[in-house]
Amino acid sequence: xxxxxxxxxxxxxxxxxxxxxxxxxxxxxxxxxxxxxxxxxxxxxxxxxxxxxxxxxxxxxxxxxxxxxxxxxxxxxxxxxxxxxxxxxxxxxxxxxxxxxxxxxxxxxxxxxxxxxxxxxxxxxxxxxxxxxxxxxxxxxxxxxxxxxxxxxxxxxxxxxxxxxxxxxxxxxxxxxxxxxxxxxxxxxxxxxxxxxxxxxxxxxxxxxxxxxxxxxxxxxxxxxxxxxxxxxxxxxxxxxxxxxxxxxxxxxxxxxxxxxxxxxxxxxxxxxxxxxxxxxxxxxxxxxxxxxxxxxxxxxxxxxxxxxxxx
Amino acid sequence: xxxxxxxxxxxxxxxxxxxxxxxxxxxxxxxxxxxxxxxxxxxxxxxxxxxxxxxxxxxxxxxxxxxxxxxxxxxxxxxxxxxxxxxxxxxxxxxxxxxxxxxxxxxxxxxxxxxxxxxxxxxxxxxxxxxxxxxxxxxxxxxxxxxxxxxxxxxxxxxxxxxxxxxxxxxxxxxxxxxxxxxxxxxxxxxxxxxxxxxxxxxxxxxxxxxxxxxxxxxxxxxxxxxxxxxxxxxxxxxxxxxxxxxxxxxxxxxxxxxxxxxxxxxxxxxxxxxxxxxxxxxxxxxxxxxxxxxxxxxxxxxxxxxxxxxxxxxxxxxxxxxxxxxxxxxxxxxxxxxxxxxxxxxxxxxxxxxxxxxxxxxxxxxxxxxxxxxxxxxxxxxxxxxxxxxxxxxxxxxxxxxxxxxxxxxxxxxxxxxxxxxxxxxxxxxxxxxxxxxxxxxxxxxxxxxxxxxxxxxxxxxxxxxxxxxxxxxxxxxxxxxxxxxxxxxxxxxxxxxxxxxxxxxxxxxxxxxxxxxxxxxxxxxxxxxxxxxxxxxxxxxxxxxxxxxxx
Numbered sequence: 112x113x114x115x116x117x118x119x120x121x122x123x124x125x126x127x128x129x130x131x132x133x134x135x136x137x138x139x140x141x142x143x144x145x146x147x148x149x150x151x152x153x154x155x156x157x158x159x160x161x162x163x164x165x166x167x168x169x170x171x172x173x174x175x176x177x178x179x180x181x182x183x184x185x186x187x188x189x190x191x192x193x194x195x196x197x198x199x200x201x202x203x204x205x206x207x208x209x210x211x212x213x214x215x216x217x218x219x220x221x222x223x224x225x226x227x228x229x230x231x232x233x234x235x236x237x238x239x240x241x242x243x244x245x246x247x248x249x250x251x252x253x254x255x256x257x258x259x260x261x262x263x264x265x266x267x268x269x270x271x272x273x274x275x276x277x278x279x280x281x282x283x284x285x286x287x288x289x290x291x292x293x294x295x296x297x298x299x300x301x302x303x304x305x306x307x308x309x310x311x312x313x314x315x316x317x318x319x320x321x322x323x324x325x326x327x328x329x330x331x332x333x334x335x336x337x338x339x340x341x342x343x344x345x346x347x348x349x350x351x352x353x354x355x356x357x358x359x360x361x362x363x364x365x366x367x368x369x370x371x372x373x374x375x376x377x378x379x380x381x382x383x384x385x386x387x388x389x390x391x392x393x394x395x396x397x398x399x400x401x402x403x404x405x406x407x408x409x410x411x412x413x414x415x416x417x418x419x420x421x422x423x
Numbered sequence: 424x425x426x427x428x429x430x431x432x433x434x435x436x437x438x439x440x441x442x443x444x445x446x447x448x449x450x451x452x453x454x455x456x457x458x459x460x461x462x463x464x465x466x467x468x469x470x471x472x473x474x475x476x477x478x479x480x481x482x483x484x485x486x487x488x489x490x491x492x493x494x495x496x497x498x499x500x501x502x503x504x505x506x507x508x509x510x511x512x513x514x515x516x517x518x519x520x521x522x523x524x525x526x527x528x529x530x531x532x533x534x535x536x537x538x539x540x541x542x543x544x545x546x547x548x549x550x551x552x553x554x555x556x557x558x559x560x561x562x563x564x565x566x567x568x569x570x571x572x573x574x575x576x577x578x579x580x581x582x583x584x585x586x587x588x589x590x591x592x593x594x595x596x597x598x599x600x601x602x603x604x605x606x607x608x609x610x611x612x613x614x615x616x617x618x619x620x621x622x623x624x625x626x627x628x629x630x631x632x633x634x635x636x637x638x639x640x641x642x643x644x645x646x647x648x649x650x651x652x653x654x655x656x657x658x659x660x661x662x663x664x665x666x667x668x669x670x671x672x673x674x675x676x677x678x679x680x681x682x683x684x685x686x687x688x689x690x691x692x693x694x695x696x697x698x699x700x701x702x703x704x705x706x707x708x709x710x711x712x713x714x715x716x717x718x719x720x721x722x723x724x725x726x727x728x729x730x731x732x733x734x735x736x737x738x739x740x741x742x743x744x745x746x747x748x749x750x751x752x753x754x755x756x757x758x759x760x761x762x763x764x765x766x767x768x769x770x771x772x773x774x775x776x777x778x779x780x781x782x783x784x785x786x787x788x789x790x791x792x793x794x795x796x797x798x799x800x801x802x803x804x805x806x807x808x809x810x811x812x813x814x815x816x817x818x819x820x821x822x823x824x825x826x827x828x829x830x831x832x833x834x835x836x837x838x839x840x841x842x843x844x845x846x847x848x849x850x851x852x853x854x855x856x857x858x859x860x861x862x863x864x865x866x867x868x869x870x871x872x873x874x875x876x877x878x879x880x881x882x883x884x885x886x887x888x889x890x891x892x893x894x895x896x897x898x899x900x901x902x903x904x905x906x907x908x909x910x911x912x913x914x915x916x917x918x919x920x921x922x923x924x925x926x927x928x929x930x931x932x933x934x935x936x937x938x939x940x941x942x943x944x945x946x947x948x949x950x951x952x953x954x955x956x957x958x959x960x961x962x963x964x965x966x967x968x969x970x971x972x973x974x975x976x
Contacts (some may be wrong), residue, residue: 125840126847139847139878145551148607178465178611187631243662258673259665264634265454265966266654295497364658364667366462374461374659379840411951 113166116388117159120381127151127175127379148177162385171389172382176375181386184371189390191261192360192367195287196352202291204345207298212329214299215306226299234296238289238355242362245289256285259364286363290355294348301344305337312336338409346402350394453958453967454652455939458664458673462632462657465615468594469547469554478950479655482637483620484594487521487540487574488586489951492943494761494862496587497903502704505645506535506595506621510586519589520575526644529597530625537568542598544576552606556592558878559863563588583901584863591862595621623648623954633657638971639954648954651971668693671964674936677949681748684932691938698944699759700931702859703752704814706735706805706821706924711884713850721803722852728921730780733773734828735821744816749927754914755858755871757928759946762864762897764907767914770921777837778828786829792830802831806854808842814855817926819856846882855926862947867910868894871917885922938962 128145129267146152150161171181210230214223250258257263262278263270270278309315310333312416356369368387375383430946439717457478464476471480488510491501499510506519527535544566547556562585564577576589600619604612618626623645624637635655639648656673658664665683667673669690679687679695687693706732722728739753756763784888786794786801794801807818815836822832837845845851868875872891875881890913897909918925933949935941942952958967 123841125838126844140550141553141555141557144550148553170617176464178615184631234937243660246663246666250666250672254670258670259658259663260656261630261633262671263637263672264630264654265456265652265969268628269969297462361659362663364633364656364660364663366630366657370632370659 112392113163113385113389114159116385120376120379120384121158123376123379125379127153127381132287143173149173162382164383167391171386174375174380174383176378176380176383181382184383185368185386185390188366188368188371191365192356192369195283195290195365195367196349196356198283198287199290199294199355200345200348200352202287203294203298203348204341206291206295208302208334208341209277210295210300211306212334214264214303215310216325216329218307218310227303230296230299232296233292234300236293238293238358239362241293242286242289242359245285246362249285257282259286259362262364265268286365287343288358289363290352290359291420293355298341298344302337302341305340306333309333309336335409339406342402342405342409345405346398346400347395349401350391351400353390426484438795449649449672449957450960451647451649451651451957451972452960453650453939453963454654454969455650455675455956455958456654456656456667456673457677458658459655460657460659460664463629463635463655465610465612466618466626467598467609467612467615468543469552469556470610470615471594472555475655477948479635479637480594480618480622481618481622481948482653483614483618483626484596484951485620485622486590486594487523488590488871490587490591490862490947492947494947496591496761496862497583497906498620498901499586502586502590506540507590507936516581518575518577519586520569520573521589523572523574524644527621528642528644529599529621530640531600533597533622534597535595535597536571537574538571539595539598540574541566541568542595542602543593544595546601546606546609546728547593549606552609558590559592582899582900583906584865587863597621612818620826624702627652641971645954649957650954650968651967653953654811668934671936674939675933675941676935677931677933679934680931681746683934693934694937696933696935696941696944697854698931698933699757699946700877700929701757701759701785701858701862701946703755703757703855703928704817704855704926705752705755706817706853706926707856707883708853708922709849709851709883710922711849713852716849719852720799722799723876724784725920727778727784727786729770729919730777730784730828731825731830732770732921732924733780734777734830735824735924735926737924737926738772738774740817740820740824743820744813745927745929746974747930748932749813749929752925752928754918754925755867755912755923756860759928761862762867762907762910764911764914767911767918769918769925781828788829792826792829793831798830801829802833803852804833804835806842806845807834807836807853808839808854810839811857813927813929814857817855821924822921828871849882849884850926851882864906865898867913869896871922883922885917885920887916887920887950890916890920938964938967 128151150158162172174181174184177184210226214226216264217223245260249256261282267275267278315328315332318332357365357373360367360369361363361373368390371383372387375387428756456602459475461475463479464470464473466476466480468480468484471477485505487507489507491503493501495501501669506523506527508524509522511520519956523535523537529535546552547554548560562579562582564579567575567577569575578585597619600614601609602614610835615630615680623640623643625640627636628639629635634657636652638652639650641647641672661680664676668676684695687695708728710719710722711717712719741749741751753765753769754767758765781794785796789795805818805821807815820836822834825832842854846854858870869879870880871885872894873886893909893913893916897906897913900906900909934946940957942955945951
């Protein structure tokens with residue numbers, strides 16, 4: 112991943128020492144000076160070897176744009192994105208699974224169809240567009256939430272602990288809800304399909320024959336058996352959410368990894384771009400590991416050390 | 424012309440200041456939240472190039488003297504004392520001696536002394552520092568410090584902008600805090616994240632990626648700022664920025680897009696502040712062949728460039744893209760420029776004449792309507808930045824209008840960083856570009872003269888020694904009338920040569936909360952009077968009443 116990102120970003124046209132975007136009239140001598148300072152005057156192979164050597168030691172280099180070690184920048188941005196993505200992740204799965212359960216419980220009814228069409232429509236919306244609409248609607252037309260940022264930039268330092276916590280939550284709700292809305296629609300569609308797959312299975316018919324209430328049949332028996340596809344989705348969702356925050360963070364002025372990555376690509380801040388890509392791939396691997404663990408939790412057959420899993 | 428004149432009158436007369444504020448008493452206090460599009464760079468004056476950084480740094484650090492509202496850069500007329508309470512010229516005008524204000528203190532309490540001035544000059548002029556302004560100081564021979572409150576600048580020769588170069592290019596830095604840091608390491612010094620200045624605002628807090636807060640320096644030698652606090656809050660998208668203004672989360676946004684004006688006008692709490700802008704946009708021709716450096720097969724021809732110029736209806740293009748929020752420039756300058764000349768002749772819009780010129784040059788219409796000569800079509804590509812709606816719009820309209828006289832124009836969209844790189848390397852046929860000149864008269868020299876091909880930004884390789892001669896003469900004379908006469912001649916030459924089509928000069932508009940009295944927004948830096956902005960007591964909102972005591976805890 113590091114190699115691929117290194118090659119791709121260096122193939123992109125544009126110069127990291129091209130001067131400010133508003134004023135590219137930086138003298139050529141000054142550009143040459145900074146190119147030498149950052150080692151950009153060296154052959155690409157030398158730059159690559161140096162970078163790999165640093166990365167192997169856990170160092171991602173020095174940001175051209177921020178004039179700080181990349182690890183410092185990531186350490187500042189990652190918790191902010193995790194807070195946003197984590198909240199949205201929880202909200203989207205709760206809402207998505209709940210919506211799927213309602214649809215399956217009302218299968219074939221108008222409620223099922225309306226929820227299906229709604230989730231498909233929402234799932235199709237571009238994040239950037241939905242974010243701007245949500246911002247203008249709920250921060251301006253109906254001024255319920257603040258218009259972006261993580262905290263009130265003026266009053267936050269002077270708030271007590273409870274007010275400061277609420278300030279953070281207040282700023283988190285709208286971007287998290289926006290991010291969650293898009294994902295919840297997709298999760299609902301996956302979960303509904305998985306639930307309908309198991310709906311005709313013998314054990315559910317048996318449960319119903321024994322007089323188990325329908326709600327319990329769905330929640331206790333069907334949901335657990337239909338969980339595997341959604342667990343896969345969950346494992347990949349965290350890095351996916353971080354990808355989703357690219358747009359949401361921009362719209363809501365949320366200074367996390369997404370904003371950082373976009374700015375770094377625009378500025379050709381090579382070390383930051385590569386570090387963001389590596390971080391993303393680590394999250395994908397971590398998400399897959401979490402999904403494997405959750406499979407075992409959800410399906411006792413997978414905990415067995417030997418023997419094939421009996422297909423249903 | 425009339426629109427420009429009315430606009431200028433409106434701006435100069437103070438309509439652009441928020442005159443409706445001020446019904447209550449004027450006493451220090453209040454908070455202004457300014458919406459900015461990006462986070463600041465490290466707050467080290469020599470490296471403050473981007474606007475969001477300059478906005479902050481120029482509040483924290485003072486110059487020896489600053490431009491007055493006239494933005495005159497010739498001699499010292501109109502300059503306002505800052506760290507220097509007065510100055511003297513030597514009899515031969517080769518030296519200027521600045522006498523520092525003995526009351527000036529750094530925000531850590533240490534007095535500002537001449538060793539700070541000397542240190543600052545050494546840093547700015549050190550080529551090892553990699554500072555953009557270094558070339559502008561090349562005509563200063565040395566700086567000496569006869570005593571702790573006196574600094575003398577010695578010049579290699581006399582020229583009109585000596586005083587401007589000695590004062591405007593450098594914000595004085597604290598030697599006692601930075602002097603021990605190697606110049607090569609200055610850019611990354613921790614000072615940049617926790618700066619100590621001497622301006623009427625001092626640094627308070629920085630939340631990276633989110634906001635920077637500065638507060639009034641209550642013991643400042645020039646008097647404390649009227650506001651308690653200014654917060655620069657980052658809003659990366661235009662929609663986010665304007666939403667913050669509508670919701671009251673932010674108080675000031677420096678650029679409002681024309682499409683937002685009707686909505687802003689519905690808000691009684693908001694006011695639109697027009698201000699003069701020295702920038703101008705133009706369709707730039709590359710007179711050399713991209714990459715190879717030989718004459719460009721199309722744009723090396725002066726008559727052909729003139730024909731293209733005359734084929735564009737610039738008035739309708741401006742109206743189409745900007746409505747009434749821009750006008751057509753008269754040459755390579757905006758009307759707000761101190762050396763603007765609105766009497767200079769410009770090529771007319773005349774498609775018939777343009778067609779005749781192309782015919783006479785042997786470019787005849789082919790069966791597809793595109794002109795050809797020796798089997799080669801009259802075709803070129805305009806590089807279009809994807810990040811600017813006005814520039815994209817102008818490029819599209821140019822494509823359409825040039826097609827009518829048989830010129831095939833292709834548009835190549837590229838993102839801004841790529842565009843900048845391709846311009847610098849001469850890898851383009853044409854592009855729509857915008858210059859925002861600094862206040863110096865020499866900007867014309869840095870952009871359109873022959874030396875600027877190597878040491879400036881003459882990336883289109885326009886060459887005319889007669890033009891260069893007029894510009895050099897204008898910059899050398901101390902006679903204002905002669906200077907304007909030389910600039911008039913220079914503009915006449917370049918307009919006749921048509922190395923570019925001067926397309927538009929935008930009218931900038933800021934939006935501010937009505938309770939804030941902004942005063943005059945100077946064209947080169949609207950933030951220059953920020954320490955004098957105020958909020959009447961009876962119009963203050965809760966965040967205005969926090970007070971400074973809390974900030975100093």
